[in-house]
Amino acid sequence: MPAAVGVIETLGFPAVLAAADAMVKAGAVTLVYFDKAESGRFLVAIRGRVAEVNTAVAAGIAAGEQAYGGQVITHYIIPNPTENVEAILPIDYTQKVEQFRMF
Known part of the structure; x- marks a missing residue:
């Protein structure tokens, strides 16, 4: 099943953590x-x-902006990335994150 990708870029560590x-x-x-x-x-x-990604990114943007000194610079959602995008960019499910995979 294809999985969407959501990315948030922030200025500062507290914002990305939040x-x-x-x-x-x-x-x-x-x-x-x-x-x-x-x-x-x-x-x-x-x-x-x-x-789920749409909901999560919206929550992440709000939390990043509310963090002390937080600033969300940009965000982006790709509903169905193609295989070549997954092969090149570090957005695939790795062994490290597989145990946390939701579906």
């Missing part, structure tokens, strides 16, 4: 990627069903 926490609590999603982007920017990516 966003990631809110996303995994708001929907049946799996956190598949987290990393620093540049200049204090952080990325977090989740996978799950489209409706």
